[in-house]
Amino acid sequence: MPTEELQQDAARYMMQTYTRQPLSIVRGRGTKVYDLEGREYLDFVGGIAVNILGHGHPDLVQAIQRQAAQLIHTSNLYYTEPQVKLAQILVEHSFADKVFFCNGGAEANEAAIKLARRYSHDRYGAGRFEIVTMKNSFHGRTMATLTATGQDKVQKGYEPLLQGFSYVAFNNQEELERAVTDKTAAIMLEPIQGEGGVHVADREYLKQVRDLCARKDVLLIFDEVQTGMGRTGSLFAYEQLGVQPDIMTLAKGLGGGVPIGACLAIDSVAKAFSPGSHASTFGGNPLACAAGLAVCHALLDGRILDHARRTGEYFAKGLSDCKARHRVVREVRGLGLLQGIELDMDAKTVVSECLARGILINATGEHVLRFVPPLIISEPEIDRLLETLAQIFSAQAS
Ligand SMILES: *Cc1c(COP(=O)(O)O)cnc(C)c1O
Numbered sequence: 001m002p003t004e005e006l007q008q009d010a011a012r013y014m015m016q017t018y019t020r021q022p023l024s025i026v027r028g029r030g031t032k033v034y035d036l037e038g039r040e041y042l043d044f045v046g047g048i049a050v051n052i053l054g055h056g057h058p059d060l061v062q063a064i065q066r067q068a069a070q071l072i073h074t075s076n077l078y079y080t081e082p083q084v085k086l087a088q089i090l091v092e093h094s095f096a097d098k099v100f101f102c103n104g105g106a107e108a109n110e111a112a113i114k115l116a117r118r119y120s121h122d123r124y125g126a127g128r129f130e131i132v133t134m135k136n137s138f139h140g141r142t143m144a145t146l147t148a149t150g151q152d153k154v155q156k157g158y159e160p161l162l163q164g165f166s167y168v169a170f171n172n173q174e175e176l177e178r179a180v181t182d183k184t185a186a187i188m189l190e191p192i193q194g195e196g197g198v199h200v201a202d203r204e205y206l207k208q209v210r211d212l213c214a215r216k217d218v219l220l221i222f223d224e225v226q227t228g229m230g231r232t233g234s235l236f237a238y239e240q241l242g243v244q245p246d247i248m249t250l251a252k253g254l255g256g257g258v259p260i261g262a263c264l265a266i267d268s269v270a271k272a273f274s275p276g277s278h279a280s281t282f283g284g285n286p287l288a289c290a291a292g293l294a295v296c297h298a299l300l301d302g303r304i305l306d307h308a309r310r311t312g313e314y315f316a317k318g319l320s321d322c323k324a325r326h327r328v329v330r331e332v333r334g335l336g337l338l339q340g341i342e343l344d345m346d347a348k349t350v351v352s353e354c355l356a357r358g359i360l361i362n363a364t365g366e367h368v369l370r371f372v373p374p375l376i377i378s379e380p381e382i383d384r385l386l387e388t389l390a391q392i393f394s395a396q397a398s
Contacts, residue, residue, distance in 0.1 A: 002036065021355055028055025031374050031381055033360070042381055044373045045360045049194070049226050049338070052253040053298055054374035060256045060294045067290035075281060082289035089296045093235055095244040096264035100273065101284025105225035105251035106140025108261035111278060112188070112247045113144050115265060116219045119272035120185035123217075129163075130183045131221075134170040138195035139188070139223055148188060151196070170199055173208045180212060186219040186247075187212075191237040194226035197368040198333045198340025206243040213246075219269060221247040225261070226338065229253030230299045230375050233309030233336035240335065258291035260284070299375075308375040311382065312336035315371070318386045326393040330367075339371045340364070345396055353392045359385055 001009075003024045010020075023041070027034045031054050033041050046052065053060055067082065074080060087099040100111050113131060120128045133139065135150040146154050147162040155161060164183075168175040170193060180187070187209060193199040213220045222245035227237035231253060234240045238248070246269050251261035261283075282288075299305055316334060319341055323329040331342040343350065347363035354361045364370045371385070 021351070021360075023355065030054045030056070031377050040358060041355070042359045042384060044371045044377070044385055045362045046372050046374045047257060048362065049231060049252045049372035050255075051257050052229055052231070052375045053256045053295060053304070054376045057256065057294075057298065059298055060291060063290045063294035064258065064287065067287050070286075072287045073282070073285045076279065076283065080284075080286045080289070082286045082293055083284040086284070086289045086292045086296065089293065089300070090250075090262065090264060093296075093300065094248065094264060095238070095266065096248060097267035098265055098270035100263045100270075100278065101289070102261040102263065102280045103259050103282050103288075104140075104261045105223075105249065106142045106145045106261075107280065107283075108225060108249035108251050108263045109139045109145045109148065109188075109223060110142055111261075111263035112221050112223075112249050112265075113148065113186075114278055115247060115263065115269060115272055116186035116188075116221060118277065119219060119269050122272050128183050129185050130166060130181070131164060131186045131188055132166050132168060132176065132179045132184060133188045134190070134193070135167050136170060136193055136196035136199065137167075137188075137190055137223075138193070139190075170196075171202050171205045173205055173212075176209065177212060180216055180218060184216065184218050186221050188221040188223060190223045190225075190227065191241050192227050192232070192335055192338055194338065194370070194372075195364050197342070197365050198338065198370055200333060200335055201241060203242050206241050210243045219247060220245040221249070223249050225249055225251040226372070227335075229295065230305050230308050231336055231338050231372070233305065233312045235299060235305065237335065254295060255288050255291040256295040258288050260288035260292055304375050308337050311375075311377055311379060312339070314379055315339055315382050318382055322386055322389060322393070326390065326397070328393050328396055334371075337371070337373060337375055337377065341369050343367050343369065350389070350392055354385075354388060357388050357391075359388055361385070 006024050025033045033043050117129050133148045137150045139145040139148040144162050147165050150167040166179050168179045191201050228250045247265045249263050254260050319332040323332050328344045333340050347369050351363050362370050
């Protein structure tokens with residue numbers, strides 16, 4: 001169906017929750033996607049940090065096909081091997097001891113919030129349920145997670161919000177110290193704020209947060225929905241930032257494009273969940289977990305993680321050079337293959353200009369471009385993006 005017709009039908013039949021680019025994608029291969037006319041686009045969005053192995057990765061496709069033919073779904077009334085194996089692999093490669101599976105990032109954070117409340121309730125009784133989160137954060141769109149999200153635009157019109165959340169400035173230890181009270185159950189943050197414009201947590205700050213949590217027996221929750229699964233060049237961002245959380249959430253890259261989320265925790269915390277205290281019909285279904293296993297195996301054989309780390313450094317350096325040459329670039333921020341640049345111009349314009357030149361990029365906020373390509377992106381492909389950006393910025397300056 002031609003894009004224009006699709007746009008009209010979408011306007012007619014679908015709730016208008018998204019601002020979409022005028023592009024309908026029909027096929028993907030590696031780091032490229034294709035529209036109906038066969039036009040090729042270099043993908044620096046990767047389904048918003050989801051398609052970490054690129055499009056059509058043979059191992060992932062085969063794992064999904066095999067599992068689909070064998071068993072797609074059966075519920076959590078029974079055991080399935082892919083689910084247990086995926087939990088094992090995540091535990092063996094992280095700080096965590098136990099995993100709960102769900103279907104996406106918001107659900108993973110819901111699980112984390114519920115787990116923290118339950119843990120605190122079991123240990124300290126009612127009344128100690130508050131969760132401190134960060135301004136400018138993003139944790140999802142359900143009622144609990146939009147309340148956790150420290151952005152007015154996400155919360156507006158949905159009041160009353162959930163009780164028991166407070167917000168502090170990111171990377172500000174003093175504000176956090178003041179916000180933690182005897183009612184605080186947990187502190188929740190993204191090691192790198194993604195949707196909020198690519199802001200990296202300071203190592204020293206995270207160390208102080210960890211100390212504070214230890215002193216007050218407050219749980220530390222890392223939302224690694226965007227930063228996890230190799231995005232930053234290590235399997236999880238916390239490994240590079242030098243601080244371990246008590247609870248961590250994953251989604252986006254975990255299934256390589258198949259919807260799945262996970263909430264991981266250390267044993268003493270995970271024990272707060274018992275049979276019946278939390279659940280999900282689809283959570284950890286065999287199809288999603290088979291995809292998750294294929295993704296984990298691809299990442300853990302090492303080459304993709306190493307590649308992501310090296311290309312991430314190459315990319316960051318290229319963006320810094322771009323900043324040195326173009327005054328419109330105010331700042332470069334990021335880690336690994338989660339990179340952002342803050343601009344003195346409307347970011348949306350650059351997104352459109354890149355689209356017209358066959359490159360998909362994404363803006364978070366009015367002035368920030370965010371790059372979250374598949375982890376298999378190559379240096380020549382990064383060069384192509386950098387050259388394209390240079391052309392756009394030069395044209396803007398003249
Ligand atoms: C995308 C994202 C979410 C929400 O994930 P959904 O799968 O859209 O519910 C939560 N936290 C972070 C950090 C994210 O980047």
